[in-house]
Structures are given as C-alpha cells and as structure tokens.
Amino acid sequence: MTGMFAGLSAFPLTPLRGDVVDEDARVGLIERLTVAGVDSITVLGSTGSSAYLSAPERARVARLAVEHAGTTPVFVGVGALRTSHVLSHVDSAAAAGAAGVMLAPMSYQPLTPDDVFELYRAVTAHTGLPVIVYDNPATTHFTFTTDLYARIAALPGIASIKIPGVPPDLDTARAHVAKIRSVIPARITIGVSGDPFAATGLIAGCETWYSVIGGTLPEPALTIARAVRDGRDEDALAESARLAPLWSLFSEYQGSLRVTAAIAEHLGLAPQRCLPLPIQGLSEEQRKRIAAVVEQLGFS
Amino acid sequence: MTGMFAGLSAFPLTPLRGDVVDEDARVGLIERLTVAGVDSITVLGSTGSSAYLSAPERARVARLAVEHAGTTPVFVGVGALRTSHVLSHVDSAAAAGAAGVMLAPMSYQPLTPDDVFELYRAVTAHTGLPVIVYDNPATTHFTFTTDLYARIAALPGIASIKIPGVPPDLDTARAHVAKIRSVIPARITIGVSGDPFAATGLIAGCETWYSVIGGTLPEPALTIARAVRDGRDEDALAESARLAPLWSLFSEYQGSLRVTAAIAEHLGLAPQRCLPLPIQGLSEEQRKRIAAVVEQLGFS
Numbered sequence: 001m002t003g004m005f006a007g008l009s010a011f012p013l014t015p016l017r018g019d020v021v022d023e024d025a026r027v028g029l030i031e032r033l034t035v036a037g038v039d040s041i042t043v044l045g046s047t048g049s050s051a052y053l054s055a056p057e058r059a060r061v062a063r064l065a066v067e068h069a070g071t072t073p074v075f076v077g078v079g080a081l082r083t084s085h086v087l088s089h090v091d092s093a094a095a096a097g098a099a100g101v102m103l104a105p106m107s108y109q110p111l112t113p114d115d116v117f118e119l120y121r122a123v124t125a126h127t128g129l130p131v132i133v134y135d136n137p138a139t140t141h142f143t144f145t146t147d148l149y150a151r152i153a154a155l156p157g158i159a160s161i162k163i164p165g166v167p168p169d170l171d172t173a174r175a176h177v178a179k180i181r182s183v184i185p186a187r188i189t190i191g192v193s194g195d196p197f198a199a200t201g202l203i204a205g206c207e208t209w210y211s212v213i214g215g216t217l218p219e220p221a222l223t224i225a226r227a228v229r230d231g232r233d234e235d236a237l238a239e240s241a242r243l244a245p246l247w248s249l250f251s252e253y254q255g256s257l258r259v260t261a262a263i264a265e266h267l268g269l270a271p272q273r274c275l276p277l278p279i280q281g282l283s284e285e286q287r288k289r290i291a292a293v294v295e296q297l298g299f300s
Numbered sequence: 301m302t303g304m305f306a307g308l309s310a311f312p313l314t315p316l317r318g319d320v321v322d323e324d325a326r327v328g329l330i331e332r333l334t335v336a337g338v339d340s341i342t343v344l345g346s347t348g349s350s351a352y353l354s355a356p357e358r359a360r361v362a363r364l365a366v367e368h369a370g371t372t373p374v375f376v377g378v379g380a381l382r383t384s385h386v387l388s389h390v391d392s393a394a395a396a397g398a399a400g401v402m403l404a405p406m407s408y409q410p411l412t413p414d415d416v417f418e419l420y421r422a423v424t425a426h427t428g429l430p431v432i433v434y435d436n437p438a439t440t441h442f443t444f445t446t447d448l449y450a451r452i453a454a455l456p457g458i459a460s461i462k463i464p465g466v467p468p469d470l471d472t473a474r475a476h477v478a479k480i481r482s483v484i485p486a487r488i489t490i491g492v493s494g495d496p497f498a499a500t501g502l503i504a505g506c507e508t509w510y511s512v513i514g515g516t517l518p519e520p521a522l523t524i525a526r527a528v529r530d531g532r533d534e535d536a537l538a539e540s541a542r543l544a545p546l547w548s549l550f551s552e553y554q555g556s557l558r559v560t561a562a563i564a565e566h567l568g569l570a571p572q573r574c575l576p577l578p579i580q581g582l583s584e585e586q587r588k589r590i591a592a593v594v595e596q597l598g599f600s
C-alpha cells in the first residue's frame with residue numbers, strides 16, 4: 001500500500017455558503033486537483049473543516065470527492081471526539097469508496113497515550129481500510145511521542161504517519177525522520193505537514209507531503225514534490241523559498257486555514273466567507289495583503 | 301438574575317453504559333443534588349461530557365435534568381465547535397426549560413478574540429436566556445483576556461463568568477477577582493472553577509463556585525460554599541485543606557473528570573467505565589487509590 005501513500009496528498013477546503021456546504025465549489029476544487037495530477041486527495045482533514053461538519057455533511061462530502069476524483073485515490077478524515085462517532089465516519093468513508101482514512105486524535109478532555117492507542121486499535125479492528133495517523137498538536141492538542149508512533153505502527157492497517165513538521169535545519173530534520181523511521185515498519189510512509197517545512201521534510205526522507213496549499217494551489221506544491229522526487233533538491237528548496245511571503249502569512253494569520261480560504265475566495269474557487277463560523281476569516285485589510293501575495297507569486 | 305447565578309452550582313457527570321447515556325444513573329445524580337440543596341445544577345458542562353454527545357443525547361439529558369431538579373435552577377452547556385450547532389443546542393436547552401445556558405468557546409482551529417466575541421454576540425442575539433461565559437483553556441484551548449471579558453460582558457444577557465481558577469495566594473486572588481470585577485457590570489457574577497481553588501476564590505470575592513465535585517459529592521462542596529457565605533472563611537479553607545488528597549488525585553490523574561467518574565463508579569452512582577471512549581478512565585491500580593481516598597475522607 002506504500003505507493004498510494006507517497007507523493008503529494010492535497011487537502012482541499014470544504015467551502016460553505018451561508019452555513020451550507022457549497023457542493024459546486026467543492027466539486028470544482030476536487031476536479032482542479034485531479035487535472036493538476038496530485039498523487040492523492042485527502043478530504044475532511046483540518047483544512048476540509050471536518051471538525052465542524054455534521055455526520056451527513058461529512059458523508060456527502062466524501063461521496064462527492066470520490067465521484068469527481070477519477071482515478072486519484074481519495075483519503076477521508078474520520079476524526080471525532082468520541083470513538084463511536086469515529087467508527088460511524090469510517091463506515092461512511094468506506095461506503096463512499098475511500099481508498100483510506102485519516103484519523104486525528106481530536107480531544108476536548110486531554111487524552112492519555114493509552115486513550116489514543118486504544119482509539120487507533122478500535123479503528124484498525126473495525127475497518128479493512130488503510131489508516132493514516134494524523135499528528136497535529138495545534139488542532140488536536142495531543143502530542144505523540146516516538147514510542148507511541150511505534151506502538152500504533154504495529155497495529156495492522158496503519159499505512160502512513162502524518163507528522164506536524166520537521167526541524168528547519170536539514171541535518172536535524174534527517175535525524176528526526178530517521179528516528180521515527182527506525183521504530184516503524186518499512187511499509188508505513190512518513191508524511192510531512194506544515195507546508196513551510198515540506199521541501200525540507202521531503203528531502204529529509206518523508207515519502208509524502210500532506211499539503212494544505214496543495215489542496216488549493218496544486219501547481220507550486222507539485223513543483224516542490226516533483227523536484228524532490230526527481231533528485232532536484234535545490235529546485236525544491238528554491239520554490240519553497242520563493243513562497244516565503246505565503247509562509248509569512250501563515251504565521252501571521254493564525255495558521256494556514258484562514259489564509260488558504262482567503263486565497264480560494266480571492267481566486268473565485270470558493271464563495272466569500274467560506275469557513276464555518278465561529279471562524280470569522282480574515283479582515284478586509286488582511287485580504288488586501290493576501291491579494292498582493294497572490295499577484296506577486298503568480299497564483300491562479 | 302444575580303441571585304440565581306450565585307452560590308454552589310453543581311456539575312453532574314453524564315454516565316454512559318456501553319456508549320449509551322445511562323438515564324437512571326443520570327436521574328439519580330440530579331436527585332442527589334436537589335436533596336443536598338445545591339443552589340443550581342449545570343448539566344452538559346465539561347464534566348457532563350457535552351463535547352462527546354450527539355444533539356439528541358444532549359436534548360434528552362437537558363430535559364431529564366429539568367424534570368428531576370424540582371425547583372433547583374438548571375443551566376445547560378451549549379458549547380460546540382460550530383456556531384450553528386451552538387444555536388441548535390440553545391434551542392434544545394430552552395425547549396427543555398433551562399434557566400440559563402453556559403457557553404464554552406470550543407475550538408479545533410485556534411480562535412481569535414473576535415471569533416469568540418462574535419460567537420457570544422450570536423448567542424445572546426438568538427436567545428433571551430441568561431448566558432454563562434465559560435473560560436477553561438484546558439479544554440477549550442482558548443484563553444480569555446480581561447479585555448475580552450469586558451467586551452463580552454457588555455452584551456445583553458450575559459449573567460456570569462466562569463473563570464478557570466484563582467492564584468493560590470489570597471491577596472493575589474483578591475486582586476485578580478477585583479480586576480475582572482472592575483471591567484464588568486455589577487449584575488454579572490464571577491464564578492470560580494477548578495475545585496482546589498474554590499475556597500480561595502469564594503473568599504476572594506467570587507459569588508459562585510462552578511463545581512465538579514459538587515456534582516458528585518455535594519456535601520463537602522456545600523460545606524465550603526456555606527462557610528464562605530456565612531463569613532466563616534477559616535472553616536472553608538480548613539475543609540478545602542482536608543480535601544487535599546482529592547486535589548492531589550486531580551493533578552496526578554489528568555484533571556478532575558477521570559477522578560470524579562471513578563468516585564461515582566466506586567460509590568455506585570454510575571456504571572463502571574462511565575466515560576465516553578476514547579477516554580479510558582483510570583486503571584485498576586489508580587482506582588485502588590481512589591477507593592482509599594474516598595474511605596479516608598468519608599465520602600458517601
């Protein structure tokens with residue numbers, strides 16, 4: 001299963017229009033990704049607003065994605081606060097034709113490592129679909145240890161681990177990825193997330209990039225991913241450096257989601273104010289800076 | 301409305317039995333609180349597992365509470381990740397006969413102060429029910445500032461602010477409460493949470509104690525609350541000091557929820573393993589310590 005869990009996995013937004021999923025915009029984003037030729041599409045990740053959607057909305061979004069993705073594999077985020085709800089989302093994803101599921105250990109009460117291990121055990125026992133482990137403390141408020149990666153990776157069905165980023169220094173990043181690699185089976189891929197770290201992460205040995213901007217701007221993401229695949233590490237780092245004004249917006253504007261949504265809105269790929277409330281999205285002043293960066297970097 | 305939002309507000313668990321709300325246990329806990337004479341009951345707080353329950357489960361739990369609480373006011377937690385879901389929970393709470401709603405700014409994507417302000421604005425514009433502001437960064441991952449308290453307190457319908465605790469030193473606690481008091485209208489009560497801080501918080505000027513243990517062990521909570529009300533501050537501090545073994549368990553065992561659930565299970569007030577998965581609850585070894593503390597402190 002390694003092949004499917006490598007390369008560029010693009011995370012599209014789930015745009016809302018007046019608190020209802022905008023299905024046309026959603027389908028448009030999926031088709032844009034398949035045309036661009038991403039290696040896989042992961043819907044209902046953090047970028048896909050899964051945490052905010054109802055079970056029927058999630059089932060519908062998963063089905064629409066598979067219907068419009070052609071031969072591109074679709075992975076579906078199944079995270080929820082309660083285990084039984086996670087299992088329902090897994091069933092919906094399977095019914096929709098997902099090629100795999102991605103599981104974030106969402107938390108309200110802080111979770112222990114045993115809580116999280118048992119969650120992954122329950123899901124891998126419940127489904128034959130491959131499972132991506134989603135590690136993103138900024139949203140789940142749970143921090144994995146390498147030991148816990150190892151315990152979970154020993155479960156049948158675990159296909160990939162999405163790590164939250166890598167250290168910016170390449171040698172340190174290599175050591176970080178190698179340490180995780182040393183405790184998990186070879187068939188499990190390691191995927192970097194945190195787009196500003198992606199070029200470094202891929203060069204450092206991650207097989208996959210779970211990409212937020214790849215879901216809206218597949219071209220620059222593919223430029224980076226293909227460069228590393230083809231051994232042109234310097235080209236990947238150069239493209240990532242060129243995108244520095246975008247990475248700056250991520251850190252200034254509370255992460256990648258609001259910025260990516262504003263870019264999609266600016267490019268007409270999503271209706272205005274497409275994020276679920278209470279997330280207000282960016283101010284008019286902030287949107288002017290977004291527009292300037294979009295023009296500067298030639299995004300379309 | 302101040303009177304209703306003062307004194308001891310008890311937060312009962314919502315026990316599950318095999319992933320289904322145990323209605324008998326739930327009603328038993330409510331009746332235990334009304335018999336003990338708490339000033340109010342807040343259901344579907346963090347302790348009531350609201351974040352884990354479906355909308356129909358929440359509506360049912362709110363209705364059961366009001367039906368069995370007699371003349372004791374019932375406040376209902378309405379927090380959810382999406383604003384439209386919060387408004388639905390408010391409608392359910394109103395239909396159930398709630399005397400007020402408590403709103404936690406739950407987050408998945410980190411929220412900005414403006415996001416949170418607009419959430420409270422939307423809720424106070426939507427309902428005539430009084431609203432308790434719930435500030436608990438350990439679960440919501442949002443940190444209020446005093447400025448934001450002031451902005452939200454100026455909205456019509458805000459009745460009380462539940463603060464996460466107070467500094468342990470009494471003079472520092474007094475200054476902390478006075479600072480909040482100075483920026484909010486006099487009609488709005490300040491309620492302390494974090495049970496180990498409660499005696500200090502009440503003495504420092506909080507009008508309310510939003511209490512986890514009060515929802516399962518109302519007697520010792522009332523001992524503290526009544527002592528402060530009657531000017532016997534030393535008695536309140538002495539009772540809180542007597543409960544130190546319980547507070548130690550809270551800090552050792554990831555907060556109050558797992559400990560309180562284990563106490564309720566030990567006392568036969570809830571079925572075994574009553575918390576929603578993925579929360580595993582305490583180990584057998586930890587439960588032995590719980591049982592020893594229950595015996596030592598004479599809880600029943």
